Amino acid sequence: MKLAAFALALAASPALAAPAHPAAEARALEIAKRAITFRSVAGPGNQTPQLAAYLKEQLVKGGFADADVTVTSIDDTAYLIARWRGADASAKPLVISGHIDVVEAKPADWRRDPFTAVVENGYLYGRGATDMKLDAALVTAALIELKRQGYQPRRDIVLEFSGDEETTMKTSAIIAKQFADAEMALNVDGGGGLLGEDGNPEYLTIGAAEKTYADFELTVTNPGGHSSAPRKANAIYQLSAALVRIGGYRFTPRLNAITKAYFEGAAARQTPALAAAFRAFAKDPTDKAAIETLASDPAYVGQIGTTCVATMLSGGHALNALPQRATANVNCRIFPGVKPAEVMAELRKVAADPAVEFKDVTEGSSPTDASPLRPDLMAAVKTALGKAYPGVPIFPAMSSGASDSMWFRSNGVPSYGVSPVFIKASDDFSHGLNERTPVANIAPAITYYLSLFTDLSK
Numbered sequence: 001m002k003l004a005a006f007a008l009a010l011a012a013s014p015a016l017a018a019p020a021h022p023a024a025e026a027r028a029l030e031i032a033k034r035a036i037t038f039r040s041v042a043g044p045g046n047q048t049p050q051l052a053a054y055l056k057e058q059l060v061k062g063g064f065a066d067a068d069v070t071v072t073s074i075d076d077t078a079y080l081i082a083r084w085r086g087a088d089a090s091a092k093p094l095v096i097s098g099h100i101d102v103v104e105a106k107p108a109d110w111r112r113d114p115f116t117a118v119v120e121n122g123y124l125y126g127r128g129a130t131d132m133k134l135d136a137a138l139v140t141a142a143l144i145e146l147k148r149q150g151y152q153p154r155r156d157i158v159l160e161f162s163g164d165e166e167t168t169m170k171t172s173a174i175i176a177k178q179f180a181d182a183e184m185a186l187n188v189d190g191g192g193g194l195l196g197e198d199g200n201p202e203y204l205t206i207g208a209a210e211k212t213y214a215d216f217e218l219t220v221t222n223p224g225g226h227s228s229a230p231r232k233a234n235a236i237y238q239l240s241a242a243l244v245r246i247g248g249y250r251f252t253p254r255l256n257a258i259t260k261a262y263f264e265g266a267a268a269r270q271t272p273a274l275a276a277a278f279r280a281f282a283k284d285p286t287d288k289a290a291i292e293t294l295a296s297d298p299a300y301v302g303q304i305g306t307t308c309v310a311t312m313l314s315g316g317h318a319l320n321a322l323p324q325r326a327t328a329n330v331n332c333r334i335f336p337g338v339k340p341a342e343v344m345a346e347l348r349k350v351a352a353d354p355a356v357e358f359k360d361v362t363e364g365s366s367p368t369d370a371s372p373l374r375p376d377l378m379a380a381v382k383t384a385l386g387k388a389y390p391g392v393p394i395f396p397a398m399s400s401g402a403s404d405s406m407w408f409r410s411n412g413v414p415s416y417g418v419s420p421v422f423i424k425a426s427d428d429f430s431h432g433l434n435e436r437t438p439v440a441n442i443a444p445a446i447t448y449y450l451s452l453f454t455d456l457s458k
């Protein structure tokens, strides 16, 4: 569909309400556009501290006490914490979690400058338009709107933006530790809705679980020697053979309450073959035909169990020498509830060669269980979505990637991906080129957040 037709479809859609909060909507777009201009990328010239300072300025202008909004610098980045004090000091805080750093973007590769915000054909373009500067702007504008309306929360509302979610997650870990007493964390960098290719909202997902990230280094060492006198033991051959065995291996498929609910709920919106596989797998995770269908689809293979894949390879030291060393990295996305050590032990068995040494080289990851599907959270999301997009269904979902939710869950705080931003599957350019998000999301998202934040903090 052409963009103009897409915009028409959106405008004609009865699911999209008229602007209900014009000031907050205008503020959200303005903040998002300004936020995109900060090059908040890890490394030299990182402007995350400046972006955090800009957001603090907006929050203070919007009614937050200056002392209640802090920007803390760490290495080349910074994080922001804004606390809105509730009436009941004994109530646990509600945390609204996001990040303001972005993945590197090379201007030469983009059609437009990634750090200049452009609104064109109904889309906001720029690095962070999807992940997640528009979301940060939306929650900032929604909280300022609640202040303007004179809302008084019962529990503290804490808004926090980490400054290195896309890289080391050092600030993410610090923040989550600081709020280990929270009632729950609402992660606006997760969840999100699917817009059909016809421009109509199909469904919203609530992120309630994440797979665990792990890196295992496999190494084979040999004495080496002259390449004119090959011997049977060869580090490159041994490692390659082990990797081929790992490549052909499938971990036992698994199902949990979240993926079961997702497969059941989302089945109706799939092609007939996928729909049948969704339903069959939800009913019986040992169903061979369903496993084959889902495992062969890159979009779903990560939903049915642990996956491991070779991502880096190096070996040898000279063109004319037998290799003394060969090394590979195997990256795993581990199903919630499974320990990384168990996965490494399983891989070792599959490699079936004692010459292959295994080492867990994972950095910045913490295994977490799924968060329970709390009735209060589910009801609040349902109410909020009903106001923004009446009739659009909601499914819980497990993310195959990692986010700041991991740090809250590892501190025992349930965390939920609750972004109400809808995009088409064909428009998802997070981390990639020409990132963009439809601006038609802004009005319903403000309506949704106003409802959600009051419901869960009153």
Ligand SMILES: [Zn+2]
Pocket: 099, 131, 132, 165, 189
């Ligand atoms: Zn993100």
